[in-house]
Amino acid sequence: MPAQEIDLVRVLCRLADLQGGCREFRLGRGDWPLRGFVVQSGDAVCAYVNRCAHRNNPLNYLEHQFLSQDGSMIQCYVHGAIFEKNTGYCVAGPCSGLSLIALPVRLESGYVLLADEADPDELAARYA
Numbered sequence: 001m002p003a004q005e006i007d008l009v010r011v012l013c014r015l016a017d018l019q020g021g022c023r024e025f026r027l028g029r030g031d032w033p034l035r036g037f038v039v040q041s042g043d044a045v046c047a048y049v050n051r052c053a054h055r056n057n058p059l060n061y062l063e064h065q066f067l068s069q070d071g072s073m074i075q076c077y078v079h080g081a082i083f084e085k086n087t088g089y090c091v092a093g094p095c096s097g098l099s100l101i102a103l104p105v106r107l108e109s110g111y112v113l114l115a116d117e118a119d120p121d122e123l124a125a126r127y128a
Helices: 120-127
Strands: 011-014 022-027 034-041 044-049 090-092 105-108 111-114
Touching (some): 011 034, 034 120, 044 105, 044 111
Antiparallel strands (some): 011 111, 022 034, 034 044, 105 111
16 A cells, blocks of 8 residues: 655644644745644644734744643743633633634644645735
């Protein structure tokens, strides 16, 4: 059986790179790619645009650092807002009740990919 080809344009990260945590990614061409992150919670894998719901600033200061100290929640390191990993819903902080912008993903051959229904270039243009 031949190996299945993966659409490299849609690859966000390897599933093994998450190890229960998260991983930052850039997707798209040019100076303004789509900046986001993938987070794993149990068997679930979610992706979000790297923008706080409060002021649209990046959630992290350090590469791949999006989680609270205990790893149970997503945390904005600028304003301290706390978001659920599985929903992106803000449960505490200046944007309580708002949500992160979710991106559709799928798992294939050990990789996390942007889902087929999403256009990487359109997303990059909208959220750059």
